[in-house]
Amino acid sequence: MAKLVRPTSRYKASYLSALREFHREGRYTYHDLDELDGDFEAHVADERKRIHPENIAVYRVPETIYWLVDGDEFIGRLELRHELNDHLLEVGGHIGYSIRPxxxxxxxxxxILELALQKACECGMQRVLLTCDPDNVASRKIIEKNGGEFENRVDVVRDGMEYHKLRFWIDVESQLSGRESCRA
Ligand SMILES: CC(C)(COP(=O)(O)OP(=O)(O)OC[C@H]1O[C@@H](n2cnc3c(N)ncnc32)[C@H](O)[C@@H]1OP(=O)(O)O)[C@@H](O)C(=O)NCCC(=O)NCCS
Structure with a gap:
């Protein structure tokens, strides 16, 4: 059964093969496979930091990284940001995720989003903001299946970067209601 875990070197081989898949679609290319292979512990340590280095320039908020695993396989990655700044409120949201191709x-x-809501609840977050690109049909479906209520579309330029995003809010407690208390 799939579950979220904090980054650990237990999944090194599977993580590296997933990264190869991500690289083929141009994602996470700032990670050098040989470097990670040589010192995976350092990468795990980065992933476990409260503020993840790749996000420092843009986000500057505390976040927790989880990996979705199923058995011994690395399946995907989740970013749970604990607060919003102006940029996140407009375009980034609280939660980001990717599934290996x-x-x-x-x-x-x-x-992964269903399990993310559980984690958000454990952190005392009552409402979370999710955003996706207008043409990301899969992500929009995922958000709506998890109770996402569409708020608006934003089209903005920030620091020379153009952003087009659909913004959704999920009421964490009502989405999880009927299940075991998340604060148990
Ligand atoms: C978006 C992403 C997370 C979807 O992951 P996934 O494991 O394929 O999602 P699911 O299998 O739960 O599919 C959810 C729905 O989207 C549909 N779907 C999945 N990929 C699709 C695609 N490429 N085109 C159209 N629909 C798609 C599924 O059929 C399913 O629809 P259903 O609920 O009607 O059955 C994955 O494609 C990904 O990691 N993309 C790159 C990163 C990204 O875009 N992250 C989200 C940022 S907001």
């Missing part, structure tokens, strides 16, 4: 369209995207 080789395991898409199997429901893992829907699962």
């Amino acid at each position: 080789g395991r898409r369209r199997e429901g893992y995207g829907t699962t």
